[in-house]
Amino acid sequence: MKGKRIKLKNDLRRCRFEHNEITQQELANAVGVTRLTIHSIEKGKFNPSVILALKIAEFFKKPVGSIFYLDED
Amino acid sequence: MKKILKISNITTLVLKLNFFKRDNFLRSFLFFTGVVSFFMLFRDSALASDISKEYIFGLPDEFIIFFVSQALYFIFYILMVVLLISGLKSKCSEGGEKVLKDDSIFINAQYIGILSGVSGLMLIIIFSLLYTNVYPIPSWAVDAGIVAISLIAVIPYILIVLYWLIIKIRERTGEWYDEKQYQDITRASLITLIASVVITAGIFITQFFMEAFNFFNEIWFPFYVFLVLMLFSSCTLYFNKRVSG
Numbered sequence: 001m002k003g004k005r006i007k008l009k010n011d012l013r014r015c016r017f018e019h020n021e022i023t024q025q026e027l028a029n030a031v032g033v034t035r036l037t038i039h040s041i042e043k044g045k046f047n048p049s050v051i052l053a054l055k056i057a058e059f060f061k062k063p064v065g066s067i068f069y070l071d072e073d
Numbered sequence: 074m075k076k077i078l079k080i081s082n083i084t085t086l087v088l089k090l091n092f093f094k095r096d097n098f099l100r101s102f103l104f105f106t107g108v109v110s111f112f113m114l115f116r117d118s119a120l121a122s123d124i125s126k127e128y129i130f131g132l133p134d135e136f137i138i139f140f141v142s143q144a145l146y147f148i149f150y151i152l153m154v155v156l157l158i159s160g161l162k163s164k165c166s167e168g169g170e171k172v173l174k175d176d177s178i179f180i181n182a183q184y185i186g187i188l189s190g191v192s193g194l195m196l197i198i199i200f201s202l203l204y205t206n207v208y209p210i211p212s213w214a215v216d217a218g219i220v221a222i223s224l225i226a227v228i229p230y231i232l233i234v235l236y237w238l239i240i241k242i243r244e245r246t247g248e249w250y251d252e253k254q255y256q257d258i259t260r261a262s263l264i265t266l267i268a269s270v271v272i273t274a275g276i277f278i279t280q281f282f283m284e285a286f287n288f289f290n291e292i293w294f295p296f297y298v299f300l301v302l303m304l305f306s307s308c309t310l311y312f313n314k315r316v317s318g
Contacts, residue, residue, distance in 0.1 A: 025172060035176070045315065
């Protein structure tokens, strides 16, 4: 593990697509954040808190690990 | 008649609650020029009164200041027209998606913070350079001028923050920002702290070696306030918008 850079990645875009192609705004409304926050998570520019990750997983009715996962560079 | 029209324009802007529904620099700039030109009306009345008394002795210097304020009003009216046209266009193509947690006021507040900070810094520096090098005036007039300029520049920011507070007052304080906004503010605060200390320390040290920098003695407080406002708003906006590209 030492020396390797670990990044949090996600399949949020795919999840939205599979979930009736909902928009970023609809997901943002459902989990109580702004659209820009969802957009930043999808782009990998912002790591959500555990609470937000759980809320998103609950919304899609999927385990957190199937949406968010660690990726080593 | 002109004054009544201007006051009605500004009132419409402030009272139209969906004015900041979209984050848009034009709207923020329009709000800023609108508020500033409103306060300039009072200054115009005083100038017009002075000019009327001195006119018989030739063209007074107040005319120059008077023309500068007319330029600001002109920008304000042009922006009003542009906003009106862009508003009509967007009405036709509006998607109408429901937004529960809106970030447009947050972004507009940063735009206005930058405008207030930059204009405040520029105006007080120009004013202090003028009274130290070009037009020496009594110290009471210097103090009054600095206070008046600072208030005019900072009032648009105070108004947008009050407007934001009125909207947020119904929500729990923990929900005033979402978690990304908290992160953006935290980063911006750290950079503002470091940058403002470095800049003010630089000016403080420079004053020992260069007499030209002594005018900062009079304006250090508004200078620091506007510097912090400009740095904080621009950093927050940068971090918030960074992913948009």
